[in-house]
Amino acid sequence: MLGTATLEMPPPFALLRNAGPVSLFVDFDGTLIDIAPTPDAITVSPDLSGNLERLSRMLDGRLALVSGRSLDNLARYLGPDIALARAGTHGLERVGADGLQLGDRPAPIADAVRVEMEQFAASVAGLHYESKPYGAALHYRGAPDHGAACDAFVGALAARHGLKVKTGKCVVEAVPQKADKGAAVRAFMQEPVFRGSLPIFLGDDVTDEDGYRAAMEFGGFGIVVGRRRDTCAAYSLETPAEVHAWLNL
Structure with a gap:
């Protein structure tokens, strides 16, 4: 159910981790990096890839990027060999942290x-x-x-x-019809490394609502980045900088 009230900041991430296994599903543009006038005008810190890999290791591999960008495009900014589970094209493309494809390879559009x-x-x-x-x-x-x-x-x-x-x-x-960030969350949550954990989805846009809802299905919640009037997220953070601070990136 969508809510319009002002949301509180999430509990400290360390507190959530100490309560049990946590999985993170994180959008890219507007969540980890600031939005730019065009997709290729973004600024990505050279430390971001290494920091994300460090966070993934701390979570025993339970971290996945879930972006509207294609996997090839993400590789331009994060490196082709980043050891991180990730989903591109709104969850349609999926690979594990080992780089191996998860699920069927999608068909290209006409x-x-x-x-x-x-x-x-x-x-x-x-x-x-x-x-x-x-x-x-x-x-x-x-x-x-x-x-x-x-x-x-x-x-x-x-x-x-x-x-x-x-x-x-x-x-x-x-x-394609199957492009859905929620579907990506559900697919990852069936993998042994993610199974049984508390999923948290961080995103900033309308397409991330699917991810919040999927996280809720597994007992987790969403965190919206920025101020959106209608959202089913449980908590909010103002900016990508706040996301980095919350995750200690």
Whole structure:
């Protein structure tokens, strides 16, 4: 159930760890790093990968990144050999900390989707097209007045190709039907390393609500980063900097 009241900060992370095994599922943009005008304009600390691996070891491997970015794109910023479980394209792509694929390999979306979306982005100044192996996105942070037009265009395009739409902060995406951050949490929680632990999902956007709900199914909870009016998260942190402080990254 979505709530609108001001949320409190979560209990100290050390206190939660001491109470029993904890699993962390963490979004990337807006949660671990600050959002930038375009996906490739982000600033990532060179220490982030090592700090995340250290945290994962402390949790006996029960840490997974769950991002809207593709796994290939995450590798550009975190390194291709990072020893961390992770899910990309809103949970559609999944690998364990050993880098081995979890579940079936998804099918790529049709080239026609990419072509139409790229052409639409090129027709309006300020729009940014992001191609993913298993999805395609329009970012309109540079043209906020065109948000409704982007939503309508991608919605119609997705309907024609049997895809579903994911919306977020100044972004709208066409992705396969199985792309769902909650599904990624459920899949990871079936793995021996995560099984039986308390799941905590940290995210900042609408797509992270699926992750919060999945965490709740296993007795855990969500933490929303930033101020969102409607959320089923139990707690909140204001900024990625607060996330780092809470996790002692």
